[in-house]
Amino acid sequence: MSASELDGTPVIGLLSKASRVVYETSFVPMLALNGKVDGASLDLIAKDGSKVPVLLSAETTGSGKECRTTIAFLLADARRAFERDLAKARAEAEAQLLLTQREGKLREQFVAILGHDLLNPVASISSSVGMLARESLSETGQEIVELTQGSVKRMSLLIHNILDFARNRLGGGIELNMSDEAVLETEVRQVVNELRAANTDREIQLDISLQGTVRCDGPRVGQLLSNLLGNALTYGDPEHPIFVNLNTIDEGAFELGVRNAGAPIPPSAMERLFDPFMRSTNHGDQMGLGLGLYIASEIAKAHGGKLEVSSNDDWTTFTLVVPPGGIDGQTDSGQGETAIGGT
Structure with a gap:
């Protein structure tokens, strides 16, 4: 808007509808009470109807006919974006914290399962196959026992690797x-x-x-x-x-x-x-x-x-x-x- 268009226009006429409510119910009373207001977040309305986010500060000096109010507008696009990003980041961090806590409990249960529910049966199978290997078996039976022993050892190694990995990631x-x-x-x-x-x-x-x-x-x-x-x-x-x-x-x-x-x-x-x-x-x-x-x-x-x-x-x-x-x-x-x- 040109200077001539602005001249004589009430400040409230430059604000969006929502900002007018804030201006009248909060900004004006605070200015009258304290003589100054710093950093009120409002929206101006441009000539094309678009909103222009600003931070509005004002100070009143003098009294009576000499009373003068000076208002300054600071463009606030970057600050608004920063605040939105900050709020979003905080919400995401809180959600991630909750997720991490839940995953921590699941990992603890996972380690417990590996340490007991899987290793114990594997140890039992290994012991049984070892006893069977000492029996008199056919050539085919002996081959099956050897294959089973190899599979048990491989399974045990895999379980121990996973168990070590889980403990390591849990900080142990x-x-x-x-x-x-x-x-x-x-x-x-x-x-x-x-x-x-x-x-x-x-x-x-x-x-x-x-x-x-x-x-x-x-x-x-x-x-x-x-x-x-x-x-x-x-x-x-x-x-x-x-x-x-x-x-x-x-x-x-x-x-x-x-x-x-x-x-x-x-x-x-x-x-x-x-x-x-x-x-x-x-x-x-x-x-x-x-x-x-x-x-x-x-x-x-x-x-x-x-x-x-x-x-x-x-x-x-x-x-x-x-x-x-x-x-x-x-x-x-x-x-x-x-x-x-x-x-």
């Missing part, structure tokens, strides 16, 4: 029970022998060279090895052997490596290799949940170490490197459990 972390190199060597040999027995058509070569004292959670490192070796058997070239090596690299430090021939890991997959539920897309076998490498990397972190990977046209190698003394260099001989927080 990977629990460690530190022990010396004798337990570690026993665990590594046991894992290799079990997978050799379950994969009689594959060659797995083991080289162990431990010197001095190393500290770690032997069963957890065995779990890590089982995951890595399982991957090597699944994705490696069956015409070539798989190499497993365990050796000290410094006083109290050790490394555990698994190397297999086969197609290299694509660069795109390398970036997310240790993410949960990440599975290979260049292999026909899509079994598993994609938690093996994630759990392996978390076990490495819990030990204060790291899990490294290299892959080319000749070999794919995963290497666990654990520093001297494991976590924070601890070298005590106790068997206490240590929980390392997860992500």
